Amino acid sequence: GAGVSQSxxxxxxxxxxxxxxxxxxxxxxxxxxxxxxxxxxxLEFLIYFxxxxxxxxSGLPSDRFSAERTGESVSTLTIQRTQQEDSAVYLCxxxxxxxxxxxxxxxxxxxxxx
Amino acid sequence: xxxxxxxxxxxxVHEGDTVTLNCSYEVTNFRxxxxxxxxxxxxxxxxxxxxxxxxxKSGRLSSILDKKELFSILxxxxxxxxxxxxxxxxxxxxxxxxxxxxxxxLSVIA
Numbered sequence: 001g002a003g004v005s006q007s008x009x010x011x012x013x014x015x016x017x018x019x020x021x022x023x024x025x026x027x028x029x030x031x032x033x034x035x036x037x038x039x040x041x042x043l044e045f046l047i048y049f050x051x052x053x054x055x056x057x058s059g060l061p062s063d064r065f066s067a068e069r070t071g072e073s074v075s076t077l078t079i080q081r082t083q084q085e086d087s088a089v090y091l092c093x094x095x096x097x098x099x100x101x102x103x104x105x106x107x108x109x110x111x112x113x114x
Numbered sequence: 115x116x117x118x119x120x121x122x123x124x125x126x127v128h129e130g131d132t133v134t135l136n137c138s139y140e141v142t143n144f145r146x147x148x149x150x151x152x153x154x155x156x157x158x159x160x161x162x163x164x165x166x167x168x169x170x171k172s173g174r175l176s177s178i179l180d181k182k183e184l185f186s187i188l189x190x191x192x193x194x195x196x197x198x199x200x201x202x203x204x205x206x207x208x209x210x211x212x213x214x215x216x217x218x219x220l221s222v223i224a
Contacts, residue, residue, distance in 0.1 A: 004156075033211055042202065043157075045211035059211065091156070093212075102148055102162050103212060107155040 002026075004106035006092050012112045015084060021077045021109045025094030030072050033093045033103060043091060049075060050097065079111075087113045116141040120203050120215035128223050131193050135218045137203035138185040147179055147186050148212065150202040157202055160188070193222045 005024040013019055025032050034046040045059035049069040060066070064082075069075040079086055089110050093103035117140045127133055139147065146164045150157035161170045163179035163186060170177050174193075179186045190197055200219050204212035 035211075035214075042216040043204075043212070043214040045213075048211050056211070100146075102159045104159060105150075105156040 004092055004094055004104055006090075006106035006109050008109055009107060010110045010112075012114065013082060014114050016081055018078065018080045019082055019111065021079075021090050021111070023075045023077070023092030023094075023106060025073070025075070025092070026104060028096070029094035029104075030097040031095045031103075032069060032075050033095075034067060034075070034077050035091045035093065036088045037091060037108070038088045046077070046090075082111075082113045084113045087111055116205065116207070116213040118203055118205055118213050118215035120201075120218050122218060123216065124219040124221070126221045126223060127193055129193060129195060131222075132189065132191045133193060133220065135188040135190075135201050135203075135220070136185065137187070137215060139203075139205045139213075140184065141205045141207060141213065143207040144181065144205060146206045148204045148206065149177055149186070149188050150204065152200045152202055152217070153198075160201075190220075193220075195222050195224050198222045 007022045030051045032049045035043040037043050047067045048056040064080045067077045089108040091105050091108040093105045095101055095103040119138050121136045146162050148162050149160040161177045166181040174191045177188045198221050200217040202217045204214045206212055
């Protein structure tokens with residue numbers, strides 16, 4: 001596709017439920033990143049995928065968070081047993097492998113936990 | 115720990131003014147510094163800087179990097195209301211996650 005696509009654009013759910021967020025990167029981009037942006041804050045790194053290498057999970061805030069990526073395409077971020085502090089915009093970005101090109105972002109999923 | 119600090123945190127100007135946004139950083143294995151503009155949704159890419167002293171320009175926006183003093187500035191001349199946004203600075207150590215500053219919220223008043 002022309003850009004990074006994320007779905008859903010908005011998600012409202014009750015505390016304790018599981019949610020799944022989806023990201024379709026730009027075609028040909030082997031690197032894929034998930035970030036979280038809380039209200040009024042900068043972007044926090046969550047997890048990074050590069051090709052078939054093991055993902056860098058160093059930014060995941062707890063074991064309730066996990067992510068998968070199928071090859072070099074779609075990724076899903078799963079949050080289990082959601083808490084109110086999980087409310088944020090979840091942004092996905094992708095880039096070419098060599099790191100010499102900028103990351104391009106999707107529009108994000110705005111997650112609200114009631 | 116890698117760190118990016120942006121200033122000011124917020125700024126209100128009138129249309130036609132010139133603004134300068136600041137970004138300082140501490141990072142191991144610096145590769146590049148990036149500026150993004152964030153309006154309501156996705157941060158959109160503005161500039162990627164890798165070399166000191168070389169100005170990058172796009173219309174009324176320009177940016178320059180000083181790798182000795184570890185900072186960058188983003189200039190916007192003849193500001194317009196459409197320039198109102200959060201401007202994000204980030205640094206990269208290569209093919210790794212970006213480290214972002216908290217952003218500068220710019221409001222341009224007609």
